Amino acid sequence: MSLPQKVIMITKICTKCGEGKKLGEFHNSVRHKNGKHPSCKSCRAIYDHEYYVRNSIIIQKRTSKWHESNKTRHNVLGRNWKAINKEKIRLSSRNYNNKPQIKDKNKQRQNKLIEDLRDSYIKHLICQNTNLDYSDVPDEIVRIHRTILKFKRSEKEKKDERNYGKKEYEGISEKSRRCVG
Numbered sequence: 001m002s003l004p005q006k007v008i009m010i011t012k013i014c015t016k017c018g019e020g021k022k023l024g025e026f027h028n029s030v031r032h033k034n035g036k037h038p039s040c041k042s043c044r045a046i047y048d049h050e051y052y053v054r055n056s057i058i059i060q061k062r063t064s065k066w067h068e069s070n071k072t073r074h075n076v077l078g079r080n081w082k083a084i085n086k087e088k089i090r091l092s093s094r095n096y097n098n099k100p101q102i103k104d105k106n107k108q109r110q111n112k113l114i115e116d117l118r119d120s121y122i123k124h125l126i127c128q129n130t131n132l133d134y135s136d137v138p139d140e141i142v143r144i145h146r147t148i149l150k151f152k153r154s155e156k157e158k159k160d161e162r163n164y165g166k167k168e169y170e171g172i173s174e175k176s177r178r179c180v181g
């Protein structure tokens with residue numbers, strides 16, 4: 001007699017799809033008397049998604065309102081957590097940046113930055129050669145610096161092309177361009 005009772009205990013019938021499923025397939029709920037939602041996780045996910053689609057504007061408004069009103073509290077909590085977990089953050093960010101795929105990604109991003117002569121890269125160069133702060137570099141100076149760098153690059157490319165010929169030039173172009181930048 002005890003065996004069938006046990007079987008009933010560990011499975012439950014979903015009110016939406018009507019399937020008998022293991023209790024683990026149902027979300028916990030304090031509002032329902034057996035501690036489980038009447039519908040299974042998959043049915044719940046479909047329902048939640050449909051609900052979100054129907055009410056997305058209201059939900060987004062509510063979320064941004066919450067963030068707005070809890071900004072200070074949220075920031076203070078974040079700052080406190082960061083202050084307490086400094087070492088933890090340092091270690092996890094080092095681990096993250098040491099992952100081969102992240103290393104590759106960072107390198108690619110860095111190369112792209114140099115290749116495109118982005119503002120941040122030019123500012124970085126200016127800061128290295130002057131005692132200006134990163135945020136103090138005027139936009140006008142960045143623009144002038146970019147023009148100069150572009151000119152230098154094109155001059156160097158022309159020179160390389162003359163010196164090494166087209167085929168060899170293709171191979172060294174990126175490296176030499178980086179030297180100028």
Ligand SMILES: [Zn+2]
Pocket residue numbers: 014015016017018019039040041042043044
């Ligand atoms: Zn279901």
